Amino acid sequence: MTRPTRFCRVAWIVDDMDSTLAQFRDLFGMGMRFGPIAPDIIKAGIDEHGFEPIQLYVPAAELPFMQGLPYPLVEVALAVDDCEETYRLLAADDILPSFTSPLPGPDTQEHLYAHGFGGIPVMSCTDGDNESMMEPFLDLEHAPVPKCGVVVVAADDIDAMAAKFSRYFGMTWVATDAGGLGARALVGPHRIKLVETPSTVARTHAMQCVLSSEIMVEDVDASRARLEAAGYKVLIERTFSSGRKGWYFGKVLAGMPIGIYDARDDAEARGL
Structure with a gap:
């Protein structure tokens, strides 16, 4: 299929x-x-x-x-x-x-x-x-949380880049909340989020074009507490329509910038 x-x-x-x-x-x-x-x-x-x-x-x-x-x-x-x-x-x-x-x-x-x-x-x-090659191995869509839910990528012109991804990969896009990482954002069911004009915080913590790998978790408050206990601070906060929060921590996983959000907010995170 x-x-x-x-x-x-x-x-x-x-x-x-x-x-x-x-x-x-x-x-x-x-x-x-x-x-x-x-x-x-x-x-x-x-x-x-x-x-x-x-x-x-x-x-x-x-x-x-x-x-x-x-x-x-x-x-x-x-x-x-x-x-x-x-x-x-x-x-x-x-x-x-x-x-x-x-x-x-x-x-x-x-x-x-x-x-x-x-x-x-x-x-x-x-x-x-x-x-x-690594069976048994679930693909990302069927894998349990925690897992990478959205990868946030910077582009100079997100409309042009979205059009390129659409042309070659058939990917669809909708406007979404940039989550404090930039001025504008597009996202889709494919779990790629394009952000234009990254914020100062996002630029500071970016790994080249990757502004954040957003980790979908089962209990976002518990995950935040664990990260803070390890010495990482919330740098940006996002509020979903559910009232639950998403938090951005910057460089955490061996230089990879990360954020976290509740799995129950996944549809909104992808603009579905």
């Missing part, structure tokens, strides 16, 4: 995987799995929550997949119906991958675009291919 394009993970380079795993565990109770791919070069963690921290064992300059990327950010990955069809559509407009990764389990590949999306590193992969 064909499903619309949607966000599936965000990947970035971390300095120390052990301390990163401790943060995931202690702050959110999230775990991590590790595959056998190139263990002498990288250690890449992944799980159903949509985060993929990567530790490098060789300099980034020596790794072909890192060429042209906005270090430490590696990718904002999109699950598409057919990765190769998406490749052909992009190539017709001279947008070509900066790197193509083989996926040995399903015997397919995924394409990383360091260029073509205004500084947003986009990974395109066929829906279900990555999950099939």
Whole structure:
């Protein structure tokens, strides 16, 4: 069954995987799995929550997949119906991958675009291919909370960028609350939120174009208390129509800026 394009993970380079795993565990109770791919070069963690921290064992300059990327950010990955069809559509407009990764389990590949999306590193992969290599593995939509609910990405012109994502990936957009992260915002069921003119706080804590990875949690007040007990302060507050709050904390998870919101507010967070 064909499903619309949607966000599936965000990947970035971390300095120390052990301390990163401790943060995931202690702050959110999230775990991590590790595959056998190139263990002498990288250690890449992944799980159903949509985060993929990567530790490098060789300099980034020596790794072909890192060429042209906005270090430490590696990718904002999109699950598409057919990765190769998406490749052909992009190539017709001279947008070509900066790197193509083989996926040995399903015997397919995924394409990383360091260029073509205004500084947003986009990974395109066929829906279900990555999950099939680590079964049992639920995709992000079916995974339990806590998990990455929305990735907030800065763009100079969100209307133009939304149109580009719509053209190549069939993604739909609606205006939404920028949540204090910028002047205007667009979002959609795909869990990508585009923000124009980032606020000073958002710019200060951004990981390149990623302003925030919003974590959907079961008890947002308890999550806030845990983060504050660990020494992190609320930098921005958002009020949902339910009356519940969402909170932005800036750089928390090995340099990744994060916010939190209650799972019951997920539809509003995505503009549904």
